[in-house]
Amino acid sequence: MYDKCIAYLNQRGVQLEDIAECVLFLQKEYHPQLTKEKCLQAIREVLHKREVQHALLTGICLDLAAEEQVLDDDDLQYILMQDSALYGLDEVLAYGICNLYGSIALTNYGYIDKCKPGIISELNKDHKDTCNTFLDDIVGAIAAASAGKLAHNLDQPSTRKKETSLHQQDEPNSQRTPT
Amino acid sequence: MYDKCIAYLNQRGVQLEDIAECVLFLQKEYHPQLTKEKCLQAIREVLHKREVQHALLTGICLDLAAEEQVLDDDDLQYILMQDSALYGLDEVLAYGICNLYGSIALTNYGYIDKCKPGIISELNKDHKDTCNTFLDDIVGAIAAASAGKLAHNLDQPSTRKKETSLHQQDEPNSQRTPT
Amino acid sequence: MYDKCIAYLNQRGVQLEDIAECVLFLQKEYHPQLTKEKCLQAIREVLHKREVQHALLTGICLDLAAEEQVLDDDDLQYILMQDSALYGLDEVLAYGICNLYGSIALTNYGYIDKCKPGIISELNKDHKDTCNTFLDDIVGAIAAASAGKLAHNLDQPSTRKKETSLHQQDEPNSQRTPT
Amino acid sequence: MYDKCIAYLNQRGVQLEDIAECVLFLQKEYHPQLTKEKCLQAIREVLHKREVQHALLTGICLDLAAEEQVLDDDDLQYILMQDSALYGLDEVLAYGICNLYGSIALTNYGYIDKCKPGIISELNKDHKDTCNTFLDDIVGAIAAASAGKLAHNLDQPSTRKKETSLHQQDEPNSQRTPT
Numbered sequence: 001m002y003d004k005c006i007a008y009l010n011q012r013g014v015q016l017e018d019i020a021e022c023v024l025f026l027q028k029e030y031h032p033q034l035t036k037e038k039c040l041q042a043i044r045e046v047l048h049k050r051e052v053q054h055a056l057l058t059g060i061c062l063d064l065a066a067e068e069q070v071l072d073d074d075d076l077q078y079i080l081m082q083d084s085a086l087y088g089l090d091e092v093l094a095y096g097i098c099n100l101y102g103s104i105a106l107t108n109y110g111y112i113d114k115c116k117p118g119i120i121s122e123l124n125k126d127h128k129d130t131c132n133t134f135l136d137d138i139v140g141a142i143a144a145a146s147a148g149k150l151a152h153n154l155d156q157p158s159t160r161k162k163e164t165s166l167h168q169q170d171e172p173n174s175q176r177t178p179t
Numbered sequence: 180m181y182d183k184c185i186a187y188l189n190q191r192g193v194q195l196e197d198i199a200e201c202v203l204f205l206q207k208e209y210h211p212q213l214t215k216e217k218c219l220q221a222i223r224e225v226l227h228k229r230e231v232q233h234a235l236l237t238g239i240c241l242d243l244a245a246e247e248q249v250l251d252d253d254d255l256q257y258i259l260m261q262d263s264a265l266y267g268l269d270e271v272l273a274y275g276i277c278n279l280y281g282s283i284a285l286t287n288y289g290y291i292d293k294c295k296p297g298i299i300s301e302l303n304k305d306h307k308d309t310c311n312t313f314l315d316d317i318v319g320a321i322a323a324a325s326a327g328k329l330a331h332n333l334d335q336p337s338t339r340k341k342e343t344s345l346h347q348q349d350e351p352n353s354q355r356t357p358t
Numbered sequence: 359m360y361d362k363c364i365a366y367l368n369q370r371g372v373q374l375e376d377i378a379e380c381v382l383f384l385q386k387e388y389h390p391q392l393t394k395e396k397c398l399q400a401i402r403e404v405l406h407k408r409e410v411q412h413a414l415l416t417g418i419c420l421d422l423a424a425e426e427q428v429l430d431d432d433d434l435q436y437i438l439m440q441d442s443a444l445y446g447l448d449e450v451l452a453y454g455i456c457n458l459y460g461s462i463a464l465t466n467y468g469y470i471d472k473c474k475p476g477i478i479s480e481l482n483k484d485h486k487d488t489c490n491t492f493l494d495d496i497v498g499a500i501a502a503a504s505a506g507k508l509a510h511n512l513d514q515p516s517t518r519k520k521e522t523s524l525h526q527q528d529e530p531n532s533q534r535t536p537t
Numbered sequence: 538m539y540d541k542c543i544a545y546l547n548q549r550g551v552q553l554e555d556i557a558e559c560v561l562f563l564q565k566e567y568h569p570q571l572t573k574e575k576c577l578q579a580i581r582e583v584l585h586k587r588e589v590q591h592a593l594l595t596g597i598c599l600d601l602a603a604e605e606q607v608l609d610d611d612d613l614q615y616i617l618m619q620d621s622a623l624y625g626l627d628e629v630l631a632y633g634i635c636n637l638y639g640s641i642a643l644t645n646y647g648y649i650d651k652c653k654p655g656i657i658s659e660l661n662k663d664h665k666d667t668c669n670t671f672l673d674d675i676v677g678a679i680a681a682a683s684a685g686k687l688a689h690n691l692d693q694p695s696t697r698k699k700e701t702s703l704h705q706q707d708e709p710n711s712q713r714t715p716t
Contacts, residue, residue: 001254008252030622050510051267051460057255058268062241070249073187075180076236085567086689088230088640089237089275095643096271099457102409103625106632110647152408152623209443229689230639264388265510267461274464278636281588282446285453289468331444331587359612366610409625415613416626420599428607431545433538434594446588447595447633454629 001053008060012135018119019043022143023150025117026108031154042146051100052142055093059134066131083124083133090134094141098148105141105148112140180232187239191314197298198222201322202329204296205287210333221325225280231321234276238269238313245310262303262312269313273320277327284320284327291319360406363414370418370493376477377401380501381508383475384466389512400504404459410500413455417448417492424489441482441491448492452499456506463499463506470498538590545597549672555656556580559680560687562654563645568691579683583638589679592634596627596671603668620661620670627671631678635685642678642685649677 006016020039027034046052065071066080079087091113098105116124116136123136185195199218206213225231244250245259258266270292277284295303295315299322302315364374378397385392404410423429424438437445449471456463474482474494481494543553557576564571583589602608603617616624628650635642653661653673660673 004252004254050265054255054258054266054268055271057252058241061244061250061252061255062237064251065240065244065249068249068251070244070247071240072243072247073183073236073240075183076233076240079233086229086641087233089233089272091640091644092234092271092275093268095640096268096461100460102458103454103628103632104623106643107628107647107650110644111651113644114648265462270461270465274461275640279639281637282449282453282633283444285464286449286468286471289465290472292465293469362610362612408623412613412616412624412626413629415610416599419602419608419610419613420595422609423598423602423607426607426609428602428605429598430601430605431541431594431598433541434598437591444587445591447591447630450592450629450633451626454626 001050002048005047005053005056008056009139012060012063012132013123014119014135014139016040016043018122019139019143019146021118022112022120022140023146025115026112026143026147027150030151034150034154038150039146042149043142046097046101046142046145046149049100052097052145055097055141056138059090059093059138063131063134066133067129080133081131083131087133090137093134094137097138097141098144101145101148102152103148104151105145108147109141109144112144113137180229181227184226184232184235187235188318191239191242191311192302193298193314193318195219195222197301198318198322198325200297201291201299201319202325204294205291205322205326206329206333209330213329213333217329218325221328222321225276225321225324225328228279230279231276231324234272234320235317238272238317242310242313245312246308259312260310262310266312269316272313273316276317276320277323280324280327281331282327283330284324287326288320288323291323292316359408359411363405363411366414366418367497370421370490371481372477372493372497374398374401376480377497377501377504379476380470380478380498381504383473384470384501384505385508385512388509392508392512396508397504400507401500404455404500404503404507407458409458410455410503413451413499414496417451417496421489421492424491425487438489438491441489445491448495451492452495455496455499456502459503459506460510461506462509463503466505467499467502470502471495538587539585542584542590542593545593546676549597549600549669550660551656551672551676553577553580555659556676556680556683558655559649559657559677560683562652563649563680563684564687567688571687571691575687576683579686580679583634583679583682583686586637588637589634589682592630592678593675596630596675600668600671603670604666617670618668620668624670627674630671631674634675634678635681638682638685639689640685641688642682645684646678646681649681650674 009016017036017040020036020043023039023042024034024036062080066077069077071077071080094109095106098109112120120136120140123132123139188195196215196219199215199222202218202221203213203215241259245256248256250256250259273288274285277288291299299315299319302311302318367374375394375398378394378401381397381400382392382394420438424435427435429435429438452467453464456467470478478494478498481490481497546553554573554577557573557580560576560579561571561573599617603614606614608614608617631646632643635646649657657673657677660669660676
């Protein structure tokens with residue numbers, strides 16, 4: 001299942017490296033030392049989670065069904081091909097992924113969904129006959145989930161310190177002050 | 180859009196009256212005076228919300244696509260036809276509906292999803308060539324959302340009292356003690 | 359932090375064994391072979407997650423603040439002491455825990471929050487000067503999260519089979535048919 | 538209850554006008570014609586929702602309890618005074634508000650929580666003895682919820698058109714392409 005998910009991403013024009021770029025975009029200000037390899041590792045772990053795999057599979061199959069015009073409802077067909085502004089099910093699917101990684105993942109997703117760095121804006125470009133309505137949100141969610149995962153792991157020591165000592169200053173790499 | 184959603188529900192074997200029965204199942208212990216008509220009214224209001232309509236449309240089209248075997252992925256095809264135990268996207272879609280109506284709607288959904296009263300267990304029966312993987316959760320979510328809506332409206336007076344007076348007892352129809 | 363969370367639970371009258379009973383209540387129909395020890399193991403893993411620890415700490419401190427009447431707002435003070443029917447923040451906190459474990463955890467929480475098995479109904483009994491408004495939902499959330507975790511682990515093989523074979527029947531221990 | 542919530546916001550240094558500025562920040566690119574008065578109207582409607590009032594009340598009381606050092610747990614006391622990077626309950630509370638207004642509200646919240654426009658960065662500044670750990674997220678959530686509410690209302694016509702006609706172009710003010 002894991003390999004198939006990666007195959008689907010590639011087939012739809014997304015490399016794990018592209019997602020790693022998004023994770024770096026989200027985390028570099030807090031963790032300047034963060035490497036692309038560490039990001040890729042986090043992404044792979046996220047992609048091993050069954051609920052993530054199911055969300056990815058379902059979203060991409062919906063994009064494909066819209067492209068192939070096999071959806072029974074014309075309005076939904078049209079909404080998906082247009083990536084209609086007020087259609088929110090793609091975000092709902094994305095939250096199904098982010099929720100598994102906590103609130104840092106959720107806020108990161110909301111941020112990346114607006115800034116659309118790298119591959120995500122690529123996927124958002126109008127490709128007449130292509131539908132990436134779900135894919136761009138799934139990629140953003142995987143990036144945000146991986147960022148949340150890394151944030152918790154990388155900050156562990158400083159945070160554990162903070163929770164025990166009452167005299168220490170807030171660490172510089174706070175998730176709260178992106179400048 | 181609203182009329183089409185109702186048409187889809189009917190076409191898939193669900194009448195608003197069936198959903199009203201589920202709402203009564205969820206609320207009658209707290210509001211013995213609750214009528215089926217009041218439930219139908221709440222259901223209609225829920226079905227007028229755009230995000231609810233989109234969730235319903237998307238879920239039913241996924242069920243139909245599985246039935247018609249037009250989904251590109253065989254595993255997803257199989258998972259949906261089986262209503263596989265660990266596939267959670269149908270609940271994710273359902274939560275997209277319940278979240279709009281607050282925490283009472285969410286807990287009611289979790290409860291109804293386990294008890295499967297009336298139409299919901301009907302939809303869960305194995306109908307060889309029919310796929311209701313998303314439909315049963317959407318119906319449960321609409322019922323839970325309507326129940327949450329009613330709970331907030333019906334309890335309004337007693338609650339406002341509670342919030343101002345410090346001497347009054349907890350009202351009998353508490354959402355917390357279904358015994 | 360982990361040890362302190364357990365200390366708080368004990369101090370408030372909750373043993374991990376009590377939570378294990380709730381997990382068994384939720385999972386025994388799907389996994390008759392499930393042991394209390396396996397449940398305890400899952401609970402301990404859940405309690406090691408930082409976001410779970412923060413939710414537990416915050417909820418219990420809110421209960422304590424209500425008991426000690428140190429909350430600045432009288433209405434909130436009253437709402438918490440009464441476990442008011444329409445106050446939903448305790449469920450919101452609980453969902454912050456369940457979301458980390460996916461949709462099975464969420465539906466299990468909604469179910470247990472209504473059925474209130476064992477310790478949860480204990481905590482819901484009126485103890486004049488005690489406030490368990492947040493604690494009962496946190497205990498339910500930890501049980502539901504542990505159940506979701508177990509469901510994913512225990513069903514792994516059968517599910518992997520299901521996803522690859524197109525000829526196999528749905529396993530008996532499906533999360534979808536609790537009767 | 539509504540008046541008290543506004544009183545609390547003012548007492549903590551937040552005017553509804555400050556929140557309106559945040560809503561404009563979120564929506565002006567999609568709705569250049571949006572007025573501050575329309576934003577204030579949406580904010581007032583959001584603040585009339587019981588679950589929003591409860592979240593606001595609970596969050597501000599937690600901030601106050603931390604300031605007054607009446608929380609039983611020293612670690613939580615410290616985490617709240619520091620607005621610790623990995624403490625996510627303030628976002629969980631915020632999502633309890635945003636969820637009521639759908640996915641546009643959720644993504645807007647994630648975005649505003651990172652950009653911290655106007656009052657939100659004000660609240661985030663270190664005021665030695667002040668604790669705004671929950672308040673800044675509640676303000677962001679109210680702004681995001683109001684933005685989501687406006688987005689659905691303002692786009693209604695164009696969207697209804699889109700859903701019925703298959704020949705019309707995507708409207709310029711799409712929530713998806715903020716450039």
